[in-house]
Amino acid sequence: MMYKVVEKFVSINGEGRLSGQLAVFIRFLGCNLDCSYCDTKWANKENTSYTLMSEEEIYEYIKGTKVKNVTLTGGEPLLQENIIQLIEYLSKDNELSIEIETNGSVSLKEFTKIKNRPRFTMDYKLPSSGMEYKMLIDNFSYLKKEDTVKFVAGSMHDLERAKDIIDKYELKNRASVYVSPVFGKIDVKGMVEFMKEHKMNDVTLQLQLHKIIWDPEKKGV
Structure with missing residues (x-):
């Protein structure tokens, strides 16, 4: 099987549960x-x-990188033809820790059946993205505690919508839950105040480290 790779590099994880840790990225x-x-x-x-x-x-x-954390990303990596075979192949190596960054619009059902299955960091696209109508709510049922649901907010309305989804589907009981700002589009202090006001326990606010450390437009980081 052959896969269309547009970028591969080693950096730190800019977001998610392993934020700040080294990872090798394969971007499709x-x-x-x-x-x-x-x-x-x-x-x-x-x-x-x-x-x-x-x-x-x-x-x-x-x-060859000698880095154990592996992030398969994109684009949308789960759209790659025969990607399940690649994930199964990589998952055979118990020294590797495989994470899939997915956009929430592709069913996770078949991928969660993989032996030694990878972790999923799954987005739920909020209204300002223009893509909320593409979200597969059924994906929530396939998440486990080692997985992450990520809400990227570009406005306070987005943040209100995120809270509604988190509460309605009891996401904090299913997976780790993160909220983060669209870079440069929302006041982060305001996000903290919203979390305080609504007592959003067990929800993590996260900034994209790679955009703070490097130029936000820089590739390969």
Whole structure:
């Protein structure tokens, strides 16, 4: 099997449960959404250059970095043809910790059946993204405690919607729950005040470390 890889690099995790830890990133071509704030639109275009890599080549690259945390991202990695075979291949190595960053619009059902299944960091797209109508609510039923649901808010209305979804589907009992700001679009202090006002226990506010450390537009970090 061959996979369309647009970028591969080692950096720190900028967000999620392993924020601040080293990870090796494999970024795949293409996405089925068009979020207003997307910071990887370049990776979603059909004319973006990519490298075809086999399962073995991806695995050898990962092992060569000597970094155990692996993040498969995009775009939307779960749209890659035969991606389940790649995940199964990588998951055989118990020394690796596999994380899938997914946008919430692709069913997780088949992927959660994988032996030694990966962790999922799944977005729920809020109204300002323009993509909320694409969200698969059924995905919540496949989450486990080691997984993460992430809400990226671009406005206080977004944050109110996030709270409604968190409460309605009891997400704090299913997975780790994170909220983060669209970079430069919402007052982070206001987000903290909202969390205080609504007693949002067990919800983590997170900033994108890679956009603080490096230029927000920089690739490969």
